[in-house]
Amino acid sequence: KAGVTQTPRYLIKTRGQQVTLSCSPISGHRSVSWYQQTPGQGLQFLFEYFSETQRNKGNFPGRFSGRQFSNSRSEMNVSTLELGDSALYLCASSLEQGTDTQYFGPGTRLTVL
Amino acid sequence: DAKTTQPPSMDCAEGRAANLPCNHSTISGNEYVYWYRQIHSQGPQYIIHGLKNNETNEMASLIITEDRKSSTLILPHATLRDTAVYYCIVRPRRDKIIFGKGTRLHILP
Numbered sequence: 001k002a003g004v005t006q007t008p009r010y011l012i013k014t015r016g017q018q019v020t021l022s023c024s025p026i027s028g029h030r031s032v033s034w035y036q037q038t039p040g041q042g043l044q045f046l047f048e049y050f051s052e053t054q055r056n057k058g059n060f061p062g063r064f065s066g067r068q069f070s071n072s073r074s075e076m077n078v079s080t081l082e083l084g085d086s087a088l089y090l091c092a093s094s095l096e097q098g099t100d101t102q103y104f105g106p107g108t109r110l111t112v113l
Numbered sequence: 114d115a116k117t118t119q120p121p122s123m124d125c126a127e128g129r130a131a132n133l134p135c136n137h138s139t140i141s142g143n144e145y146v147y148w149y150r151q152i153h154s155q156g157p158q159y160i161i162h163g164l165k166n167n168e169t170n171e172m173a174s175l176i177i178t179e180d181r182k183s184s185t186l187i188l189p190h191a192t193l194r195d196t197a198v199y200y201c202i203v204r205p206r207r208d209k210i211i212f213g214k215g216t217r218l219h220i221l222p
Contacts, residue, residue: 004156033209043157043200043212056209090156097207104156 002027004093004105012111018079021108025072025093031055032074033102034066037088046089049074050097078110086112116140117201122217131188133216135201138182143205146177148186150197151215157200160186196220 005024013019025032033056034046045058049068066076072093078085088109092102118136125131137146147162161168161175163184168175174187188195200215 035212042214043151045209045211048209058209092156101159102157102210104158107156 004091004103006089006091006105006108008108009106010109010111012113013081014113015081015083017081018077019081019110020075020077021089021091021110023074023076023091023093023105025074025091026103029093029095029103030072031094031097032068032072033092033094034074034076035090035092036060037090037107038084038086043090046076048097055097081112083112086110116144116203116211117213119199119201119213119216121214122219124219124221125188125191126221127193128190131186131191131195131218131220133186133188133199133201133218134183135186136183137201137203140181140203141205144203145206146175146181146184147202147204147210148173148175149200149202149210149212150195151200152194152197157212160199191218191220193220193222 007022031050033048035043037043047066048056052068063079068074088107090104090107092104094102145162145164148160149157151157161170161173163175177184198215198217200212
């Protein structure tokens, strides 16, 4: 069974631009969570989607948003990029909302110049 | 904020058991203990979880103290591929995962 895939793997943007990251969960998984990882703050939870609805949200500004499609694929969007948004963005999928085992993708490395 | 305290780093000789401690003195009755690890440049990987009984799977064993205020993850025969950051997390089931800073485990040849 294929794992979680994230596209693109690397991205370079400039301040003020917006970016969309994509995540395809493991087949049959219905929940997708997003995390931001930086050297200073570590791994931080962004949000979780299940059945196309946001079920949980972390403490991030409204510039960070996401959505989930009927096939469980998810996208996250960051608008008006700031230098501090440079990070590794990780997506994790699980069978149901908040299940014990989350399977993480390889991440998208975003660099904001 | 993370509800766990872990040593920032540990060393273990290859082939020996790696014992990673975690303190979670404020754990609530409905919270489980989870362990994940992150090998460099990869996404985190689930290892094991438990509520109050000791648990074992093909990767590791989890020992939870009777008062549930601390736990130990045991990798029985550490290899170089076990070099990673190990995260101990407490959370109710179906809740979001809050990662702390974890323990950086170095396996020494």
